[in-house]
Amino acid sequence: MSAEPARITEGESYIGRSVIRPQTARLLAGRGVFTDDVTLPRMTHVAFARSPHAHARIGAIDAAAARALPGVIAVVTGEELARVCDGWVGTLAHFQGMKSATQRALAIGKASWQGEPVVAVVAESRAIAEDGVARVAVEWEPLPAVTDPETALDPATPLIHPELGDNLVFSLELKAGDVEEAFREADCVYADTFRMGRHTAVTLEPRTILADFDPTEQQLTVYHSFQAPHMMQDILARHLRLPEHHVRVICRDVGGSFGLKVHIYPDEVAACALAVLLGRPVKFTADRVESFVSDIHARDHRVRAEIAVKRDGTILGMRVDDLTGIGPYSVYPRTSAVEGNQTVRLTPSLYRFRHYAARLSVVLQNKTPMCQYRAVGHPVAFAIMEGMVDRVARELSLDPVEVRRRNLVTQDMYPHTTQTGYFFERLSLEECLDKLLELADYRRLCAERDLLRARGIYRGLGLCGFVELTTPGPAFYGVGGARISSQDGCTIRLEPSGTVTCMTGVTEQGQGTDTMIAQVVATAVGVPMEHVRVLTGDTMVTPYGGGTWASRGAGIGGEAALQSGKALKENILKVAAAILGGEPMDLDVRRGAVVDADTGEVRLPLAELGRIAYFRPDTLPKDFQSELTVTRHYVPRHQGFAFTNGIQLSHVEVDVETGFVRLLKHWVVEDCGRIINPRLVDEQLRGAIVQGIGAALWEHCVYDDQGQLLTGTLMDYLVPMAPEIPDIVVGHVETPTAYAEGGFKGAGEAGTAGAPGAVLNAVNDALAPFGARLTAQPITPGDVLRALGKL
Amino acid sequence: MDFSVEIALTVNGLPVRRRVEPRQSLADFLRYELELTGSHLGCEHGACGACTVRVDGTPVRGCLMLAVQADGSRVDTIEGIAASGELGDLQRAFAEENALQCGFCTPGMLLTAQEILRRNPRADDVEIREGLSGNYCRCTGYHAIVQAVLRAGGDRGKGQP
Numbered sequence: 001m002s003a004e005p006a007r008i009t010e011g012e013s014y015i016g017r018s019v020i021r022p023q024t025a026r027l028l029a030g031r032g033v034f035t036d037d038v039t040l041p042r043m044t045h046v047a048f049a050r051s052p053h054a055h056a057r058i059g060a061i062d063a064a065a066a067r068a069l070p071g072v073i074a075v076v077t078g079e080e081l082a083r084v085c086d087g088w089v090g091t092l093a094h095f096q097g098m099k100s101a102t103q104r105a106l107a108i109g110k111a112s113w114q115g116e117p118v119v120a121v122v123a124e125s126r127a128i129a130e131d132g133v134a135r136v137a138v139e140w141e142p143l144p145a146v147t148d149p150e151t152a153l154d155p156a157t158p159l160i161h162p163e164l165g166d167n168l169v170f171s172l173e174l175k176a177g178d179v180e181e182a183f184r185e186a187d188c189v190y191a192d193t194f195r196m197g198r199h200t201a202v203t204l205e206p207r208t209i210l211a212d213f214d215p216t217e218q219q220l221t222v223y224h225s226f227q228a229p230h231m232m233q234d235i236l237a238r239h240l241r242l243p244e245h246h247v248r249v250i251c252r253d254v255g256g257s258f259g260l261k262v263h264i265y266p267d268e269v270a271a272c273a274l275a276v277l278l279g280r281p282v283k284f285t286a287d288r289v290e291s292f293v294s295d296i297h298a299r300d301h302r303v304r305a306e307i308a309v310k311r312d313g314t315i316l317g318m319r320v321d322d323l324t325g326i327g328p329y330s331v332y333p334r335t336s337a338v339e340g341n342q343t344v345r346l347t348p349s350l351y352r353f354r355h356y357a358a359r360l361s362v363v364l365q366n367k368t369p370m371c372q373y374r375a376v377g378h379p380v381a382f383a384i385m386e387g388m389v390d391r392v393a394r395e396l397s398l399d400p401v402e403v404r405r406r407n408l409v410t411q412d413m414y415p416h417t418t419q420t421g422y423f424f425e426r427l428s429l430e431e432c433l434d435k436l437l438e439l440a441d442y443r444r445l446c447a448e449r450d451l452l453r454a455r456g457i458y459r460g461l462g463l464c465g466f467v468e469l470t471t472p473g474p475a476f477y478g479v480g481g482a483r484i485s486s487q488d489g490c491t492i493r494l495e496p497s498g499t500v501t502c503m504t505g506v507t508e509q510g511q512g513t514d515t516m517i518a519q520v521v522a523t524a525v526g527v528p529m530e531h532v533r534v535l536t537g538d539t540m541v542t543p544y545g546g547g548t549w550a551s552r553g554a555g556i557g558g559e560a561a562l563q564s565g566k567a568l569k570e571n572i573l574k575v576a577a578a579i580l581g582g583e584p585m586d587l588d589v590r591r592g593a594v595v596d597a598d599t600g601e602v603r604l605p606l607a608e609l610g611r612i613a614y615f616r617p618d619t620l621p622k623d624f625q626s627e628l629t630v631t632r633h634y635v636p637r638h639q640g641f642a643f644t645n646g647i648q649l650s651h652v653e654v655d656v657e658t659g660f661v662r663l664l665k666h667w668v669v670e671d672c673g674r675i676i677n678p679r680l681v682d683e684q685l686r687g688a689i690v691q692g693i694g695a696a697l698w699e700h701c702v703y704d705d706q707g708q709l710l711t712g713t714l715m716d717y718l719v720p721m722a723p724e725i726p727d728i729v730v731g732h733v734e735t736p737t738a739y740a741e742g743g744f745k746g747a748g749e750a751g752t753a754g755a756p757g758a759v760l761n762a763v764n765d766a767l768a769p770f771g772a773r774l775t776a777q778p779i780t781p782g783d784v785l786r787a788l789g790k791l
Numbered sequence: 792m793d794f795s796v797e798i799a800l801t802v803n804g805l806p807v808r809r810r811v812e813p814r815q816s817l818a819d820f821l822r823y824e825l826e827l828t829g830s831h832l833g834c835e836h837g838a839c840g841a842c843t844v845r846v847d848g849t850p851v852r853g854c855l856m857l858a859v860q861a862d863g864s865r866v867d868t869i870e871g872i873a874a875s876g877e878l879g880d881l882q883r884a885f886a887e888e889n890a891l892q893c894g895f896c897t898p899g900m901l902l903t904a905q906e907i908l909r910r911n912p913r914a915d916d917v918e919i920r921e922g923l924s925g926n927y928c929r930c931t932g933y934h935a936i937v938q939a940v941l942r943a944g945g946d947r948g949k950g951q952p
Contacts, residue, residue, distance in 0.1 A: 020886050020887060020889075021886070021889065024885070024886045024889075024891055024894070025882075025886065027891055027894030027897050028873070028878075028882040028885055028886060028891065028894075028897060028901065029829075029869070029870070029873040029874075029882070030827075030828075030829020030830070030868065030869030030870045030873055030898045031829065031870075032829075032894050032895075032897075033828075034828075034831070034895065036822075036828075036832070037822075037828035039826075125823075127812075127814070127815075127819075201929075202929055203893075203929060204831075204833045204839060204841060204893070204895045204896050204927060204928070204929045204930075205831065205833070205893065205895040206832075206833070253893070253894065253895075254893060255831070255893045255894070255895030256892070256893045256895060256929050256930055257893075258929070287832075287835055288833065288834040288835060288836065288839075289836075509892075509893055510891075510892030510893030510894065510930050511892065512889070512892070679889050680889065683889050683892065683930075683931060683932075683935055686931065686932040686934050686935070687892065687929075687930045687931050687932045688932075689932060690931075690932030690933070691929070691932075713834075713836055713838070714834045714836065714838035714839060714927075715836065715838060719927055719929065720932075720933075721923075721924050721927065721933075722919075722920040722921075722923040722924055722926075722928075722933040722936070722937065723917075723920040723921055723923075723924045725920075725932060725933050725934070727934060728932060728934050
């Protein structure tokens with residue numbers, strides 16, 4: 001489709017149009033304002049002495065040499081910082097039995113992972129702060145590191161936090177139907193163990209925070225590269241013991257987030273606490289090397305799966321046992337149990353079979369903390385489910401497409417509740433599958449694959465269906481006691497000139513939130529899009545809201561914008577009727593003017609209405625008060641999540657001599673409900689798919705058995721680059737939700753949900769002639785050669 | 792001990808004279824001494840390309856060059872190059888293809904794309920992807936960036952025999 005400029009000449013709606021993001025102009029001119037670009041008077045810089053050990057007691061700290069360095073302003077230890085900053089525990093009440101230890105901004109007594117911040121050095125420049133860190137001497141007493149989740153619960157394994165009694169954070173058993181009976185009735189049972197490696201988000205802009213404290217007003221102002229400013233406001237207020245309304249969090253341009261910038265990091269809280277302690281601005285910008293040991297990591301699952309099927313490929317039941325290692329702390333406040341919980345709950349959800357049993361064990365390790373990253377749990381769940389489906393097809397010599405068709409939740413089953421209790425209002429699983437096969441010309445590719453095999457060229461095709469959990473209501477975090485808003489607001493003000501200023505609680509990190517909100521508001525109010533200005537990411541200005549995560553921007557922020565826009569239009573029409581006489585219902589707002597609803601004849605430009613309402617209200621009836629600023633809120637009330645769905649296809653070629661996997665092409669058909677901006681949705685899908693591909697083939701946080709990260713630079717940790725990434729073809733199905741007027745659902749994570757499974761299945765398809773099969777990610781050339789028996 | 796060195800260079804067409812520490816990178820010098828914050832620091836070890844600037848007409852990684860090495864050079868950053876209008880068609884193509892999301896990699900991406908097209912306005916998909924291989928983008932998956940460079944190159948190629 002071709003892009004359109006923001007100006008609209010025909011039709012009244014911007015919904016469904018690929019308008020260009022107005023905000024890109026300044027980013028393309030180098031005029032973005034990222035947090036590290038902000039400087040304040042008397043600003044200082046902090047760097048951290050981090051633990052070089054995965055697990056060690058902290059002995060004496062000698063900071064004299066650091067303090068003596070010219071330009072060093074303060075050297076602060078954990079005990080000293082604790083005087084102004086309370087620790088935290090990352091648990092949620094609705095995860096029964098969940099436990100974690102108290103985490104602090106700077107470690108006290110013991111460090112629990114390589115990279116944990118221990119001592120803060122504040123200086124006039126970042127370089128001097130780092131010089132200071134090099135002069136801090138800590139007496140370390142190394143302790144045995146717990147690195148392998150498989151043995152984390154063994155009695156012989158040391159306890160990371162003795163006060164917890166064991167290394168278990170959370171466990172869960174799910175049972176649906178009679179899984180034992182299903183396995184007894186099965187013609188065939190297949191079992192596999194999947195290993196989904198640890199990786200991390202690598203936002204190109206590292207985590208950055210700039211905190212400024214004015215002791216005279218007890219006012220903390222924080223510039224933060226972050227997704228959820230109101231959540232940060234709440235947490236800083238509580239843990240730094242400040243009144244909530246004296247904490248302001250401002251998120252300017254955010255250089256990528258992907259779920260990484262929605263968690264509480266000790267070094268960021270430390271920077272804020274140091275600002276309070278020193279009464280002047282403190283900036284912390286992570287460098288890439290410390291990002292690798294301090295940003296959250298993700299995945300790290302070992303999943304045993306068993307599937308019970310009939311000879312025709314009908315799935316009767318499934319058992320899943322997921323073991324995941326999360327580092328030494330469950331991350332605050334969302335916890336590190338959500339990923340595993342979603343993995344075991346999502347795994348069977350595409351299919352009709354009712355007998356399912358799952359076990360989840362979330363255990364501690366002395367590695368960097370693990371928490372939610374784009375598509376939380378989904379890529380693991382669907383790589384396993386779709387991997388098992390392809391295993392069934394291979395073992396029984398069935399067509400992988402037909403095995404899926406035989407088992408999918410069908411169009412006549414909605415509304416549908418899954419084995420694990422998820423509610424699907426309406427999905428389009430079969431329609432997406434059909435559309436994908438057509439879009440990719442799947443049968444031709446299969447025929448080509450078979451022909452090429454005869455010539456010694458090994459290509460493979462891998463399907464991976466998925467659902468995506470979007471637009472979460474309060475059941476996600478609120479009920480567990482986390483002060484994370486599931487509702488969002490949108491305030492819209494008609495300016496005297498007839499233009500519109502809009503403030504929203506959802507936030508922008510490059511997705512195009514601003515543009516999407518502007519499209520909805522322009523449509524709802526009836527003004528040209530270039531007359532709408534959207535402001536996000538300032539807790540003192542925007543309505544209270546959750547921010548952007550869990551693919552909630554369109555579903556929640558979009559609906560709030562729609563309702564707010566409609567309310568403003570209603571108020572505009574009341575003012576117009578007061579000026580013009582007659583009834584509001586006979587008027588409408590179109591293209592920035594009040595018009596006759598029937599004929600479309602312009603009666604009053606909004607600029608004239610604004611002039612009268614703001615500057616000459618004396619000319620209006622005495623009993624009339626205009627209200628040209630409105631706020632509306634929205635929270636999903638009728639379902640826990642608005643599920644979306646789709647399916648991906650990966651086409652690869654495997655060099656069986658070198659083990660290298662070449663990506664030839666990738667397709668996705670996805671259904672995120674009513675689409676506001678097709679191009680933005682396409683680009684969300686493509687970007688997310690490439691993150692999933694990275695996890696499937698390259699990205700890996702590799703540790704040695706001492707808990708030392710071996711892939712700590714961008715030379716060792718492989719991020720997808722342009723040459724190895726194939727073209728990605730995107731198709732859409734639109735099934736709007738009926739629970740919200742706009743019909744919008746989320747689209748931010750669907751690509752990552754299905755890509756790893758699609759790539760894994762494609763590689764295995766290519767290796768099928770050799771009887772070889774892989775069940776671990778990332779897939780390295782060495783893994784391929786080992787599977788082929790060549791290594 | 793003060794090891795600082797005086798350097799004189801031309802930045803975005805204007806003469807600049809400063810004392811700098813020998814250890815300061817060109818990227819840090821531009822960002823923190825001259826407040827030219829359009830060049831970004833994504834890795835500071837030469838992998839990501841977000842700090843790309845031009846020194847005497849050649850794209851370099853600002854994080855791998857010291858400010859003192861730029862003494863006597865002509866340095867151009869995204870701020871100056873964008874203001875000159877040189878990137879107009881590329882910027883338009885990037886906006887139209889949505890070839891940027893967060894925008895953090897974008898200044899480096901634009902300068903690299905300009906270099907690819909300077910060498911060959913008719914660069915094809917493979918050549919563009921190879922040319923962009925030193926610039927990481929974590930948001931787009933590269934597809935839209937390649938499309939944008941192809942589009943701008945196609946338009947430039949039209950004017951040539």
